[in-house]
Amino acid sequence: MSSPEKERETQVYMAKLAEQAERYEEMVECMKKVAKLDLELTVEERNLLSVGYKNVIDKHLIPSSTSGEATVFYYKMKGDYYRYLAEFKTDQDRKEAAEQSLKGYEAASATANTDLPSTRSVLV
Template sequence: MEEREKVVCLAKLAEQAERYDDMVEFMKKLARMDVDMNAEERHLFSVGFKNTIGAKRASWRIICSLEQKLTSGDQAGVMIDAYKKKVEGELRKVCNEVLSIIAIHCLPLASSGENVVFFYKMKGDYYRYLAEFSTGTEKKAAADQSLMAYQHAMVVASSELSPAHQIRLGLALNFSVFFYEIMNSHERSLILNGSFLSFH
């Protein structure tokens, strides 16, 4: 069994066992082989990181919710704030790692329109995750990078993928979420969904 095939098998095993940290390590190893990933490999790469980051994003939201329920002068506020910063540090680390791998090992080797759209969409997603918890100039920088990645993905998707293509539909949905949650542009979100998802 070739090393590439072995790594994919191990990643699939880790996914079935719901050991997503292991899955991420296997897929990082694959990415660093500098291969143009096929559909199955792309899926495994995305799923591993999505489950890892998803749990941390959920934790961050719960902590923020608890923080909002505090009354003025509550002693627990200091502890909650410190714990929130810890989770934000973990989120930042995962996002930056994914973005680095995409920039160095994935996009330069993406030979098909499908792969280009997939990885630019993923780039937009992880900059969006950074923007969710960042503030000030850091938030603006992450939002700007997310916007550019989504826009690039949309341009390629419009010419390379059919309107009903699963990746194109996922891109439209996530770009819409970006406008709704990060840019607070609810109208733009609705317009994007209506125009980009048109099958006519």
């Protein structure tokens, strides 16, 4: 096995372990290393990357955002990640991802309507 392939395998394995331990920052770091190998990501790898970032957004970025604009941005990003997950999930998993995506977009819209002036570019 060549070096990039071995590195890929190792980092994907480590990302899965990090996910099981709910250590999402480490999961993201592992998947960033895979992305830097400049190889097309598999469906599983894309899913790991998306799950890692989604959880970092939920656990750290949304709770620590102090401006309406930042909060809207992160909720929209959360909606986007779930939408991406819904694109390749099936059956009940697809339905759940789509529902979570809608919740993210609705939270972004509600925050934008209450906390941002109508002229902010993030609303467009």
